[in-house]
Amino acid sequence: MALIVQKYGGTSVGNPERIKNVAKRVAKFHAQGHKMVIVLSAMSGETNRLIALAKEVSSAPSPRELDVVISTGEQVTIGLLCMALQELGINARSYTGGQVRILTDDAFTKARILDIDGDNIRRDLDAGSVVVVAGFQGVDEAGNITTLGRGGSDTTGVALAAAIKADECQIYTDVDGVYTTDPRVVPEARKLDTITFEEMLEMASLGSKVLQIRSVEFAGKYKVKLRVLSSFQEEGEGTLITVEEDKNMEQPIISGIAFNRDEAKITVLGVPDKPGIAYQILGPVAEANVDVDMIIQNVGHDGTTDFSFTVNRPDYDKTLGILESVKTHTGAREVRGDRTMAKVSIVGVGMRSHPGVASRMFRTLAEEGINIQMISTSEIKISVAIDEKYLELAVRVLHRAFGLDQAAA
């Protein structure tokens, strides 16, 4: 008899048949005596359809009105799921974000949750109802409809779980858990039974797009027990995302390997080595809304230094253009680039207590003749930039070298 929040994504509620399947799954939990709160996304494709409509009437739709339009996607699915549950003889009541009420700031299209009133939900749960809540949306203080931005339904699920003190927040998606790496690249990739919040954050931000990053931060902050599961499998425990202390002492050094294909590298050579140079180079890039990922500055010599960073490949040409003008300002010698980069990262809280992880990574890559072009490290992650053509090879050999093919010790 637990209080469980389950969140189902757009694919899981992509058509009436799938909505009925979600209803059956919820009914099973309900029959076991659990109190159930369900958070839903819009049917897959619906949010994009609504955005396309908006773009047809306005080249730059007002964020307030965009939220009015796109929040309807979740409103449709919550009503439909309640009907499907009622068809199974289960009492169910739907709530929009405003009806809950999920109070947010007024940053339309990317609002942040400020507070959740759990009274309506608790009352309905106590009366034996399943409560179905629209993800991705809320209201501001003035009653305007807001949305939380892409992937915001995960955040709604976690925030609700925190607000009503749920025993667990289960995120149903189209994969059955978090893997050591992408199984399409390494067939031996294993599903992880547990992963820490910190590792999950590194995995998510590095391209393992299972959970929206903000929801993971939220779950970590409010200590919500978070589990990723597949909505297309009957059984399975998915992957539990835990605070570090919960983890098995015998944890592996590395939990997983994340990678990102679409990187590009830009190097500014012979920059005068003086304070403020990083800002002079990256300031104009940030102003152009280009996200910069890895940033490397070598130790200077002869009064100059080399400065490298990576950007998403679609931003490559734009960024090169910006730097051509920066070059003259800064007196840099040359701007070079490479548009076919990839990034590979090994992630694991275990590396904190195990020296030699980095050298094992570099040796593994060297043995395959893979040249490392950039290196960047954090406490629980080591990332390298390599030529994209070596990406699959690098992920495979690292997966084996760190023993990820075998079940955890």
Next chain:
Amino acid sequence: MALIVQKYGGTSVGNPERIKNVAKRVAKFHAQGHKMVIVLSAMSGETNRLIALAKEVSSAPSPRELDVVISTGEQVTIGLLCMALQELGINARSYTGGQVRILTDDAFTKARILDIDGDNIRRDLDAGSVVVVAGFQGVDEAGNITTLGRGGSDTTGVALAAAIKADECQIYTDVDGVYTTDPRVVPEARKLDTITFEEMLEMASLGSKVLQIRSVEFAGKYKVKLRVLSSFQEEGEGTLITVEEDKNMEQPIISGIAFNRDEAKITVLGVPDKPGIAYQILGPVAEANVDVDMIIQNVGHDGTTDFSFTVNRPDYDKTLGILESVKTHTGAREVRGDRTMAKVSIVGVGMRSHPGVASRMFRTLAEEGINIQMISTSEIKISVAIDEKYLELAVRVLHRAFGLDQAAA
């Protein structure tokens, strides 16, 4: 400088191009200095699409959840129109029924408006904004989303106009006004410049489906100046619906001719002529949710009487079946029916002060050899049931006989 409520139906906002056209029309009024409140329906077809989705998950969707789902249709159009207005440089703000707030009872799918809070609207109007409101919807006391039933957007328009004391409520539709009769049947049919609320009610309930009947009642009750116009024409004054006193003294006797094709007649012959017989016959029919229209009971003789009524043609067979069992209870001699009936009605407040209108109608039909099978009258309407094959002929000759082909004197 007037305060105008404009309501646009589903065809008028049926796609992004048409929504932009509505924006242009609103912009024109706004530029003339009018304060504008716009009420919108869902894009044509959208409500049906949503109902079909609901039917796919549940054979009998819960009315509360159905309202959650179908109310999204208008929420999309209000956002889109605001964007289109902003694209033209006009400040605009959308409101769902709940945001206004339009308070209704909790009769989901057919709620009635109890109260409208005009504060938000007035504040925005005073700030120079156009206000765009979702038609067809409201919230109950507990904050549940409700809808007003089909055609409810007209009612929203009129109720809002009453609440904020608008100078005029303009209903934009795909016809340019109310006609003396259907121009597809009588090419000489003329658009009426004015019609009284009472006449409009009779015309509407008899099949001139220009305005939702409840909205006309509402407008009459709260003395809202109501005008029907075409959203597909640049110019035109449409038809103004007035209280009787406003009308020209030289008004014509008859304002229009309404008709309904899909009628069927049922006659119960030789019923014992005693109290309660009408209820014994019509009670079971009403219980089966069959709408009965004209009801005629002849003066009895020999202790029995004949009892006739009309129903919509799709209900004909069902009704005959019900009456077969009623026959035995009541001791009636015979049940007869005719499934190819039509009803023609002449409508006009002028007939109150002009005797001989009925006889002119009957003579006109007799001269064409059209047999009148049933007659029913009200203060401002005379209806006859005739064989459907004479319908067009009857409407044409009556249109001419009452001088509707010519402009009003």
